[in-house]
Amino acid sequence: MALIAIGIGATVTSMGIGLDQYGRWGARFFPLAGSISLILLGIAELYGARPSQPSDRKHLPAILALLLLSVAYVWSISAVGYLFSTALAAPLVLYIFGVRNRIGLCAAAVLCPAIYHAVFFVALGVFPPFGRWFDLLDVLGGY
Amino acid sequence: MDIFAGLATVLSDPALLGWVFLAAIVGMIVGAIPGLTASAAIAMLLPLTFYMDPLPALAFLYVIGKSGRYGGSIAAILFNTPGTAASAATQLDGYPLARQGKAGKAMKVATISSVIGDFTGEILLIVGVAWIASIALKLGPPELFAVYFAAFIVIGSVIGKSVTRGLASAALGVLVAMIGLDPISSTERFTFGSFDLTNGISLVPLMIGIFVLGEVFTQIEERGVKAEMMPTGESDADRNGLTWAEYRPCMPHVIRSSFIGAFIGMLPGLGSAIAAFVAYGEGKRRAKNPDKWGQGALEGVAAPEAANNAVSGPSMAPLLTLGIPGSTIGAILIGVFLIHGIQIGPTMFLTSRDLVFSLFACGLIGIVMYGVIGYFGAAYVGRFITRIPTQVLYPIIFLTSFVAAYTSRGNLFDVYVMVAAGFAGWAMRKLDFNPAAFVISFVLASGAEETFRQALLLSDNGLMIFVTRPIALAFLLIGFAALFVRIRSVHKQARSVALRDA
Numbered sequence: 001m002a003l004i005a006i007g008i009g010a011t012v013t014s015m016g017i018g019l020d021q022y023g024r025w026g027a028r029f030f031p032l033a034g035s036i037s038l039i040l041l042g043i044a045e046l047y048g049a050r051p052s053q054p055s056d057r058k059h060l061p062a063i064l065a066l067l068l069l070s071v072a073y074v075w076s077i078s079a080v081g082y083l084f085s086t087a088l089a090a091p092l093v094l095y096i097f098g099v100r101n102r103i104g105l106c107a108a109a110v111l112c113p114a115i116y117h118a119v120f121f122v123a124l125g126v127f128p129p130f131g132r133w134f135d136l137l138d139v140l141g142g143y
Numbered sequence: 144m145d146i147f148a149g150l151a152t153v154l155s156d157p158a159l160l161g162w163v164f165l166a167a168i169v170g171m172i173v174g175a176i177p178g179l180t181a182s183a184a185i186a187m188l189l190p191l192t193f194y195m196d197p198l199p200a201l202a203f204l205y206v207i208g209k210s211g212r213y214g215g216s217i218a219a220i221l222f223n224t225p226g227t228a229a230s231a232a233t234q235l236d237g238y239p240l241a242r243q244g245k246a247g248k249a250m251k252v253a254t255i256s257s258v259i260g261d262f263t264g265e266i267l268l269i270v271g272v273a274w275i276a277s278i279a280l281k282l283g284p285p286e287l288f289a290v291y292f293a294a295f296i297v298i299g300s301v302i303g304k305s306v307t308r309g310l311a312s313a314a315l316g317v318l319v320a321m322i323g324l325d326p327i328s329s330t331e332r333f334t335f336g337s338f339d340l341t342n343g344i345s346l347v348p349l350m351i352g353i354f355v356l357g358e359v360f361t362q363i364e365e366r367g368v369k370a371e372m373m374p375t376g377e378s379d380a381d382r383n384g385l386t387w388a389e390y391r392p393c394m395p396h397v398i399r400s401s402f403i404g405a406f407i408g409m410l411p412g413l414g415s416a417i418a419a420f421v422a423y424g425e426g427k428r429r430a431k432n433p434d435k436w437g438q439g440a441l442e443g444v445a446a447p448e449a450a451n452n453a454v455s456g457p458s459m460a461p462l463l464t465l466g467i468p469g470s471t472i473g474a475i476l477i478g479v480f481l482i483h484g485i486q487i488g489p490t491m492f493l494t495s496r497d498l499v500f501s502l503f504a505c506g507l508i509g510i511v512m513y514g515v516i517g518y519f520g521a522a523y524v525g526r527f528i529t530r531i532p533t534q535v536l537y538p539i540i541f542l543t544s545f546v547a548a549y550t551s552r553g554n555l556f557d558v559y560v561m562v563a564a565g566f567a568g569w570a571m572r573k574l575d576f577n578p579a580a581f582v583i584s585f586v587l588a589s590g591a592e593e594t595f596r597q598a599l600l601l602s603d604n605g606l607m608i609f610v611t612r613p614i615a616l617a618f619l620l621i622g623f624a625a626l627f628v629r630i631r632s633v634h635k636q637a638r639s640v641a642l643r644d645a
Contacts, residue, residue, distance in 0.1 A: 003311055020328040027325035030592045034317040041311040059364045070562040078555050093538040116546050124194050126550050
């Protein structure tokens, strides 16, 4: 059903793609072909569907926690910069994976941002993502 | 002759040799860690190679792919858990051998067979690739579109358990590739008014998400499960030494499997796992001792290992000659070529011939390196892996994937894409969809669309051009035939399972 729903949504959106200056469908062909394929495959799935075994939901809270952390981590990089957000994310992800050693978690909060910053933003020369509200690099004096 | 010039270039450059050596070790370790694949390692390390010259960058990732395929056998033999899907067939005889105290012998057979298979594939690639490229130069847009079409169908239908879900994964890959501005008319497609989406979805964060972050999500479910390693018995020379008399019966299987692997490798999407199982089945069918297979036959280790490594070289042929990645590793390597401004396709043999043959030379040297390291050190790699705490390893991979996704274009939107792709990759695995088909189709879509529209312009919008040109028609029929054969085999399997249950 999800495939059919995505296919219908994509078909409607594909039909909204503008025609070229000669009124041809050039830009619509592939999106439309992909969308209609999804609808047809969704119908085939539905037709051949067998009762599936109930899936194991034991780990779902941890997976959702990791997803939430992932989104929050990217958002916090844009808000408070890479160093500060990584200092928060590193111990949290270790905790989700079952690390409970407090010294280890504290060490990760310091070492992870420092090592990644040194490798990517200093050694490789990538321009770091600065925070909109606050950035530790401003306090530490640049990179 | 070009390959000798390539070998001279590589052997006279110590830094390049250093990268190849590092790749041989990294690939072996990554391949041997259950759950972590060479594709994941390559996707994660890809942004680092943006800062390298093209040849070391390509050689580093290419050799990781080769060595990673071999490394999977270490986990299959020692931990009874295949490090990669390609080494699942190796496990059938490798683990029983380990239980008999012959893990060292099994690993030596796996190493030698992998090296022979990989060499065979690489040499066939070197000999045949320029020839294929010269033919590819003669193909017009209708023929090229037909090749893309056949690739979509084969990739979608053959990999994975479900034909419909595999094809749906491929269709989803096409739809995601359509996001952004149409390259010909600059019309916005699936952008929903978002400025970030007008640039389209970038390949690198998508792959890091699917292969790296997706694997981290999957590994949450494996928390606390520790791999138990069988003793390697290195001190027991009688059980774990390997003599020519013992290896000689393996040779016919190794040679046959190498050619099976090389042939399967040339076909887009089939990959090393299928090659390994086909070679294992064929080997068992022709074996003098088929009842010993599955209980610890050395030939049962040699056949799949030769086949899965023989895939590596020929799988580069469709990539280098047509720009069609035959495997996920090929799809990732496209990113490196593009970043370094190298146009993939048949003209590459005119514009970057030296680079291509130097890359093949790096492949040959990489095979020797992982062969030597593996023959003498596979047991140490196994021991090293048992000491890696996975509850620390995967959080490190998690954090690295974010910074790697950002590094590709210096854009936080790419990191959001990576997170979405990571969760989607996990969900696809859970629901039996096919992440590899999704990514390969994503890569193929732009080329397929371009050739399709060029063909329509050639024919003044008549679809009959794909039917009236014989080569195009042949490839379209190959696509449909592959789909038909696959559906039949799935039905046959389902029927036999139903009969068994009854």
